Amino acid sequence: MATEWPQTRRTGLADALRGAREMADQHYGIWSWIAPVDHKRIGVMYGVTAFIFFLAGGIEALLLRTQLIVPNAGVLNHDQYNRILTMHGTTMVFLVIMPLSAAFFNLMTPLMIGARDVAFPRLNAFSYWVFLAGGIFLNASFFTKDIFSGELGAPDCGWTCYSTLSSKAFSPGHGVDFWALGVQILGIASLASGFNFIVTILNMRAPGMTLFRMPLFVWMTLVTSFLIIFAMPVIAVALFELIFDRLFNANFFNPDKGGNPLLWQHMFWLFGHPEVYILILPAMGIVSEILPTFSRKPLFGYPFVVFSGIAIGFMSWGVWVHHMYTTGLGTVANSAFGISTILIGVPTGVKVLNWMATMWGGSLSLKAPMMFAVGFVAMFTIGGLSGVTHSVVPSDYQQQDTYYVVAHFHYVLFGGAIFALFAGFYYWLPKFTGKLLDDRLGQIHFWLMLIGFNLTFFPMHISGLLGMPRRISTYSEGQGWDIWNMLSTIGAFTIATSILIFMINVIYSLRRGEAAGYDPWDGRTLEWTIPSPPPHYNFEKIPVVHARDPFWHEKYTEDEQGRPIPVVAGAANGHPDEAHEEHGGGHGIHMPSPSYFPLIAALGFPIMATGLIYDYALVAVGAAVLFVGIYGWALEPATEGEEA
């Protein structure tokens, strides 16, 4: 993977597939999808795949909420409930929010820093394929029991998969094996993309794009990628330990032999808290792009927003015990981590204040992307505040493992991350489809989702404080929980309706949406200087950057009061480049050739994982596939022109 050398001779295999490659080279035909290396295409594939998983996770959520609509409902039994709950959480974290963020990393980072692609296009394709393989593998667990008679084979240990719930004794069957190996595979995908985006951002910036001229989204991608490459190995070790315990009778979490189940919790949360910032920082980046554009003002306090992002990145390593207050680590540990947890609220608050200051006094344009961004700020703030309430140890003793915590993390993950990701869709999809999404449908989507979201999750604060434990498959009446659960379930279906409207909007706009043009929002950053959809090579000429918000400064100067005035008539809405759109057509720009080896290499992982569970012979097969992929990859030239 790491090494490549120039090729002087072709192998037979490569020869045979040369035609296919050439076809893909011209960016049409099925091969351009099987062997993609273009960051935009990979971004779209990430987005579409993750959205499909979003629908799956959403259906799981609806099943859970239907079961909880009234006391003692008979929709799901305990076992089914546990398994669907586990898959819902795991799916939303690892198969939806992370890959949707990855979709935006892919689509946007190269455009925003003025690059033609990422640093390692084939590694990028590899990330996608591994992610897809891991997602399918994880979900395949459903079918390891007789699903048609209602027996689900999925894992039943919760998305945190605490030991000893995850041990062979308490979870026989293969569900947890699939979970551990599936998350492990997904980790490989994240690691590969983490490396790739750090190198891309550090090394591939256009001339003049200094670090402190980079758009906030790029900064947050960078911080997130660093969190990924340092957090993923920690969970990888924890998962290996779990796998060794389950498959080879090791004793890491086996109390009989002196093992300590708490080790899992420490490792999980040492990974887990950075992980929640892996989930939210990209969302913060998206919002930090949208608010300035639709307020027609630069981001307020850019350096503060950047540095608080970096500070969050560092501090996220020092708070994990707030998930473990009730495990008996002692007053000193609890107090120390209580303080660090309260402190991490500070940079978070700095960001919120800067977003509000960005909007303050701006000329706001409340288009759909902006609505979702503002919704993000409001909902995320509520989630942040409930987070601070359970940073307080005695208070958390009451809240731990109740619906109050469920309310907290849905306000930050759904009200936060998902709202921001939708903001990103409305804002950036037109760049890649060339068609604007319908704004009226977008507004309906927004309001329905906002109402549905609050209807679902606000009542959970109350049911939680009334003592309703999380992760229960049913409850009896007379505890004051009924009405709140009813509301939550109604809310969940409201959210589902809003998602349907979004899908209709996408399909509708693809067919007959208004053309987006280069710059539909009067944007500030480099992606709006190129056509929608962008050509394969992004920038015909690599731009030279002179300021933060480079495109804005190309279009506007300021009067004495700091109000923007257009530089040249027409330049503000029209486009300096539009006139000579046709020239050149990008001939002579060397782009990387498509490659199917990343796909082959990626296939090795699920095969090996299946082999570990069922038949060791398959492990050898998987390893062989992986080797073929890696060697083919290392030995093929990166671009067609380079072999001579």
Added chain:
Amino acid sequence: MAQAVGTAHLETSTGLDNRKLLMWLFLGSECLFFGSLIAAYLLYRDRSVAGPYPSDLFDIPFTSVSAFVLLMSSVSMVLALAAIQRGNVRGMQIWLFTTATLGLLFLSGQAFEFTEFNHEGLSLSTNLFGTTFFVLTGFHGAHVTIGVLILLSLFTVSLQGRIQQKDSLNVELAGLYWHFVDIVWIVIFTLVYLIQP
């Protein structure tokens, strides 16, 4: 040759080669990987409820020799890189092969040690010592194995004349990885074998 698209022969923003930066980041990530494994070993040290215990099994002189072998392989790795940077393909081939051989020697030492321990009653499931010891040193051994494969691949490709002075980065990257794996062993050897409470 760098995958840096369209900028294959341009400077990077930092001046650092893309692939080299990638390797450094990868090794940074690996630190956390081995750090977690070592932490688990240390946490469970002396917590085994039944034997055999480390003091019953460790053969320090033997393991010192194999640690020395691995250390020497780092020297030959340095020589391989120095050779190709001067354009001495022959020299590089010799030293690459030497490095791989030393790596294999280390691995056979580990295989011998594992079987030996196994004979004396230690398996993955015997006790916490068995669990943490085999997993930690096993993952290190897996890393050495991958390193040997990389070295042998480089060696083979170079026999076809495909590694010249201008391609020395390939050797350098393999070297970075190799030295890292070596350093990890020094840490493991010290913490697991030498410092025993």
